[in-house]
Amino acid sequence: MAEFGRRTFLGAVGVAAVAGGERVAGGGRVPAADRDWSRLRLTGRLVLPADADYDTARRPYNAVYAGNRPAAVALCADEADVARCLEFASAERLPVAARSGRHSYAGYSTPPDGLVVDVSALREVRPGGVSVVGAGTSLLGAYEALGAAGRLLPGGTCRSVGIAGLALGGGIGVVGRKYGLTCDRLVGARVVTPDGSVRDVDAEREPDLFWALRGGGGGNFGVVTSFRFDTPPAHRLVPFELRTPAGAAVDVLGAWQEWLPGLPDELWTACRVETGRPARAVVSGCWAGPPEGLGPWLDRLAAKVPVQSRTVRPMDYVPAMRYFAGCTGPNCPPVPPTRFVASSRMPRRPVDPAVVVGLLARERPVAVLFDSFGGAIGRVGAAETAFPHRDALASAQVYVTVRAGDEAGARRDMAVVRDGLGADGGYVNYVDPELPDWRTAYYGANLPRLRRVADRYDPNGVLAFAQSVRA
Numbered sequence: 379m380a381e382f383g384r385r386t387f388l389g390a391v392g393v394a395a396v397a398g399g400e401r402v403a404g405g406g407r408v409p410a411a412d413r414d415w416s417r418l419r420l421t422g423r424l425v426l427p428a429d430a431d432y433d434t435a436r437r438p439y440n441a442v443y444a445g446n447r448p449a450a451v452a453l454c455a456d457e458a459d460v461a462r463c464l465e466f467a468s469a470e471r472l473p474v475a476a477r478s479g480r481h482s483y484a485g486y487s488t489p490p491d492g493l494v495v496d497v498s499a500l501r502e503v504r505p506g507g508v509s510v511v512g513a514g515t516s517l518l519g520a521y522e523a524l525g526a527a528g529r530l531l532p533g534g535t536c537r538s539v540g541i542a543g544l545a546l547g548g549g550i551g552v553v554g555r556k557y558g559l560t561c562d563r564l565v566g567a568r569v570v571t572p573d574g575s576v577r578d579v580d581a582e583r584e585p586d587l588f589w590a591l592r593g594g595g596g597g598n599f600g601v602v603t604s605f606r607f608d609t610p611p612a613h614r615l616v617p618f619e620l621r622t623p624a625g626a627a628v629d630v631l632g633a634w635q636e637w638l639p640g641l642p643d644e645l646w647t648a649c650r651v652e653t654g655r656p657a658r659a660v661v662s663g664c665w666a667g668p669p670e671g672l673g674p675w676l677d678r679l680a681a682k683v684p685v686q687s688r689t690v691r692p693m694d695y696v697p698a699m700r701y702f703a704g705c706t707g708p709n710c711p712p713v714p715p716t717r718f719v720a721s722s723r724m725p726r727r728p729v730d731p732a733v734v735v736g737l738l739a740r741e742r743p744v745a746v747l748f749d750s751f752g753g754a755i756g757r758v759g760a761a762e763t764a765f766p767h768r769d770a771l772a773s774a775q776v777y778v779t780v781r782a783g784d785e786a787g788a789r790r791d792m793a794v795v796r797d798g799l800g801a802d803g804g805y806v807n808y809v810d811p812e813l814p815d816w817r818t819a820y821y822g823a824n825l826p827r828l829r830r831v832a833d834r835y836d837p838n839g840v841l842a843f844a845q846s847v848r849a
């Protein structure tokens with residue numbers, strides 16, 4: 379464990395508890411304007427509300443939380459900057475949150491009145507059998523850098539999601555049944571803990587913290603500055619899509635769920651059901667085996683459901699990940715901010731397709747996105763990593779785009795669909811600030827161990843937020 383020189387004010391740290399994101403003990407809040415920010419000297423830059431680029435620097439991806447105004451955004455240039463930020467926040471009893479790709483569903487990386495520790499400049503990727511990926515790397519940035527060196531990492535599809543939030547909460551993606559979740563490929567990380575220590579963490583060094591980093595959720599134990607992933611050789615992938623007619627959604631979702639248990643690991647698939655008059659379902663996925671092997675598996679599903687069109691496109695790894703990321707041209711800018719509310723459940727048995735389609739018979743557009751589990755994901759024990767949902771058939775994400783002035787209605791519809799699915803559990807990366815049973819939903823039986831890890835590495839609750847494991 380390397381340590382940066384502790385700042386003199388560290389000794390002054392008191393207990394700072396958080397309830398619903400508000401500091402309630404430890405001496406009260408110091409107004410942002412009254413803080414002596416000059417004591418936070420960075421190699422990078424500190425952006426304050428008076429700065430011209432404050433709005434650009436602070437904005438979260440989910441525009442529902444666009445009103446969150448942090449006290450400052452620290453654009454960290456290196457690991458030492460991260461350590462300085464945590465020491466400063468500890469001493470000042472200041473809410474603090476790490477930020478990588480800004481895609482937290484609940485805006486948790488943009489704490490109101492707090493300090494944002496932005497690691498997005500830490501995006502060096504060093505590919506190899508074990509690849510080092512800077513914590514600020516975007517997903518597409520990681521796939522492109524790894525793919526150029528012939529390596530592959532299982533992970534999500536959105537190009538501008540950050541590797542840190544994704545990997546720390548799990549990481550569901552299109553080759554997950556063959557290669558596991560992103561967190562399953564993690565073999566080590568560098569983490570700055572709230573005492574300012576920089577720790578090299580792996581199965582031998584700080585094994586409890588290493589366990590917690592694999593699914594225990596972003597922001598809970600420290601700020602990761604880089605990850606080491608076991609990255610298998612990259613190979614061609616075959617994205618596919620089956621479009622089915624409106625009105626067939628009950629049959630399609632039913633047949634899709636029956637199809638899942640017999641599939642080989644190479645086949646990952648999703649089923650998206652969305653409101654419409656009548657509802658419509660689309661089946662998509664990715665084949666990670668020899669291209670000629672996919673057809674017979676698709677035939678099996680197609681024999682059970684009406685198919686309007688069937689698209690199968692073999693491609694090299696990087697073009698495939700660009701395709702899933704929605705990149706059509708050579709330039710692929712970050713996905714622009716959007717307003718949405720979302721949640722999830724983790725069904726272990728098939729859900730009733732008629733119930734799902736019934737729930738979606740509403741005015742406001744709502745989608746339920748089922749992503750298949752099983753394969754390599756299901757062969758890891760529920761307590762082996764902090765990610766507990768190993769026996770899930772799929773994740774079921776409920777997603778509602780928020781239209782102007784309609785947030786309350788969108789939240790209402792989202793909750794009705796979420797609660798009507800007839801499944802429990804929840805994916806911490808689809809973090810839902812209104813999920814009633816969020817502690818057990820995200821972590822199940824792993825919660826007590828996660829709390830012990832948080833107590834050990836963050837005894838003063840410096841990193842606490844509304845849905846942190848200790849809340």
Ligand SMILES: Cc1cc2nc3c(=O)[nH]c(=O)nc-3n(C[C@H](O)[C@H](O)[C@H](O)COP(=O)(O)OP(=O)(O)OC[C@H]3O[C@@H](n4cnc5c(N)ncnc54)[C@H](O)[C@@H]3O)c2cc1C
Pocket residue numbers: 439475476477478479480481482483486487497513533534535536538539540541542543544546547548549550551595596597598600601602603713807808
């Ligand atoms: C459009 C979109 C598509 C998505 N697609 C997928 C998908 O295909 N698969 C999937 O599994 N998930 C997906 N997600 C969910 C995604 O995994 C989570 O939103 C994730 O938390 C985002 O990580 P981030 O780094 O971009 O976000 P941030 O908002 O930067 O961070 C998210 C959380 O992690 C913490 N954190 C950030 N950086 C660090 C760090 N360096 N150290 C410690 N904690 C840190 C933050 O404090 C915050 O609590 C998607 C999300 C969106 C918005």
